[in-house]
Amino acid sequence: MVSRKTGSLIGSSFLLCLALLVSLSLPVRAEEKTIDVVIETELGNIDVRLYPERAPQTVANFLRNMDAGLYNGGQFYRAVRMDNQRPARTTITLIQGGRNLAKKPLTAIPHETTKMTGISHQNGVISMARLAPGTADTEFFICVGDNSALDYGSDRNPDKQGYATFGVVTTGMDVVMQIQSQPTNVPMEDPSSPVKGQIMEHPIRIFAVSRK
DSSP: OOHHHHHHHHHHHHHHHHHHHHOOOOOOOOOOEEEEEEETTTTTTEEEEOOOOTHHHHHHHHHHHHHHTTTTEEEEEEEGGGGGGGGOOOOOOOOEEEEOOTSSSOOOOEEEHHHHOOOOOOOOOEEEEESSTTSSOOOOOEEEOOOOGGGGTTTTTTTOOOOEEEEEEOOOOOOHHHTTOBBBBOOOTTTOOTTTTTTEEEEEEEEEEOOO
């Protein structure tokens, strides 16, 4: 019988190999405009393709933040895995990060649902973090595996509005998974916090985000 630790390592290795072999992208419609950007981190680069025709407000907001330099010096600080979330909740697996906290965020944007964009939270998809709908500003996350529980209509959140997807990783999922594997379990002031056990002991720096 394989131990839990060994099984976890085997599973992680399989997913890493899959991420390295598969080039991710969404089906591009005829003459559809896309924008390629690169997220430079201390563990390597993550190339992302944005879809401004499907998620115009969300893409414009991300580019606005990027052009303002808000992500330069930011960090990925949250890693959600199978081993650090409450089993009673619908499972999600992702990494989350955002702006340099020394820089003031810009105005929050209206919420564009996955029903509007047609982009589901699948492996490599990038999406905006939020509290209530319409509060997203700079925080974003990248999915590892199927996270359709974050789509419009899901009851994971009481409002059932899901999160705003706007692009997909084309190369660099190996970097995403290295970030996701970082040690977590930073103590929380609120023991009931939904992110308890998911905050990295050593957040991964974002050097810059720029157009390719």
